[in-house]
Amino acid sequence: MGSIKLEGVEKWFGDVQVIKGIDLDIEDGEFVIFVGPSGCGKSTLLRMIGGLEETSRGAIRIDGRDVTAEPPAKRGLTMVFQSYALYPHMSVRDNMGFSLKTAGAPKSEIDTKVNHAASVLKLEQYLDRRPKDLSGGQRQRVAIGRSIVRDPTAFLFDEPLSNLDAALRVEMRYEIAKLHQSLGSTMIYVTHDQVEAMTLADKIVVLDFGKVAQVGSPRELYERPANLFVAQFIGSPK
Ligand code: ADP
Ligand code: MG
Numbered sequence: 020m021g022s023i024k025l026e027g028v029e030k031w032f033g034d035v036q037v038i039k040g041i042d043l044d045i046e047d048g049e050f051v052i053f054v055g056p057s058g059c060g061k062s063t064l065l066r067m068i069g070g071l072e073e074t075s076r077g078a079i080r081i082d083g084r085d086v087t088a089e090p091p092a093k094r095g096l097t098m099v100f101q102s103y104a105l106y107p108h109m110s111v112r113d114n115m116g117f118s119l120k121t122a123g124a125p126k127s128e129i130d131t132k133v134n135h136a137a138s139v140l141k142l143e144q145y146l147d148r149r150p151k152d153l154s155g156g157q158r159q160r161v162a163i164g165r166s167i168v169r170d171p172t173a174f175l176f177d178e179p180l181s182n183l184d185a186a187l188r189v190e191m192r193y194e195i196a197k198l199h200q201s202l203g204s205t206m207i208y209v210t211h212d213q214v215e216a217m218t219l220a221d222k223i224v225v226l227d228f229g230k231v232a233q234v235g236s237p238r239e240l241y242e243r244p245a246n247l248f249v250a251q252f253i254g255s256p257k
Contacts (some may be wrong), residue, residue: 020082021172021205022047023068026076030063030229036039037063039229040077042257045207045222047082050199053209055226055252056217061209062177064226068207069098071177083171097171099163099179111137112146115164129168136167141202142196156187163198172207180215192218213254217241225249 023045037060044132045051051137053061066072068079070091078087086094105114108135112122115136116129122201140160150158159179166174175210177194196219210216217237224230225240225248232252233245244250 022082023173023205023207024080024083025068026078026080027063027074028066028067028079030060030072031075036190037229038067038075041231043224043234045205045232048097048203048205048219049195050206050208050219050225052216052220053207053226054131054211054213054223055232058212058228059226061211062230065098065175065207065209070094071098091178095172096174096175096178097166097169097173099166101159101182105158105161107150110147110149111142111153111164112160113148113159115120115168119168126132132168132170133164136164139167139198147183155183156191159183159191160194163195167202173203173207175186175208177209177210178210181210183243188215195219203251211250217253223253225252 025041025043028038028041041064053064060108063072067074070086070089074087078085080086081094088147105182106117109117112133115133117222119132133146137146139165139238140156142160142164145153145157150161155163162179176217179192183191192215208219215241222234223240224234227248233240240253242251244253
């Protein structure tokens with residue numbers, strides 16, 4: 020299961036309010052995109068869901084359970100970081116298994132989970148390589164593999180493709196769509212790239228400086244933008 024509910028969520032940094040009361044329902048298995056201009060609060064909201072940032076007001080529920088005060092490790096979610104966060108001195112296998120190892124999982128379980136993730140991500144023949152001996156796309160897949168082994172309730176991605184070149188970005192976008200199909204997990208994905216949002220999302224949440232401007236399917240947003248901000252951002256005529 021992986022339903023996520025936000026109820027009147029606010030974030031204040033000192034006396035500056037950056038998230039201004041957000042209500043949102045994310046269903047189990049949905050691919051949800053947070054999109055909006057730089058500085059509008061996408062990363063902050065994602066980090067609040069993951070527990071990396073405290074929620075100032077309001078509540079976050081995962082499968083009905085109030086997790087607002089829970090630390091990240093208890094929420095069962097995983098944050099996929101950009102590939103430069105890999106450990107350079109470790110093999111692909113050890114990078115992917117590291118979090119399980121530090122959690123004290125037995126070697127047989129780690130092997131099974133790493134092998135499964137490697138097969139989902141087509142990394143089987145690269146397990147003994149170091150990150151520096153992989154392509155950019157392969158490295159990004161390893162970063163995703165580190166999350167898959169933990170069987171998360173949901174995946175949280177913060178602009179995972181932003182430091183890849185354009186061609187690789189298109190390829191990885193396709194890979195992530197396939198991954199969502201094969202795992203069926205809830206995914207929340209932050210981007211400021213409209214094309215990425217329109218091609219990947221079941222549901223798009225357009226953020227306008229701490230508020231939700233509109234929530235809808237790519238088609239709804241394109242055909243019936245709620246206001247000029249959404250229309251201009253999604254690139255539809257209004
Ligand atoms: P986005 O990811 O949409 O570009 P962010 O969530 O990173 O936006 O930032 C939203 C706003 O919150 C910005 O104005 C940013 O400067 C501010 N902000 C983010 N993190 C902090 C922090 N730790 N302290 C103070 N302000 C912050
Ligand atoms: Mg950001």
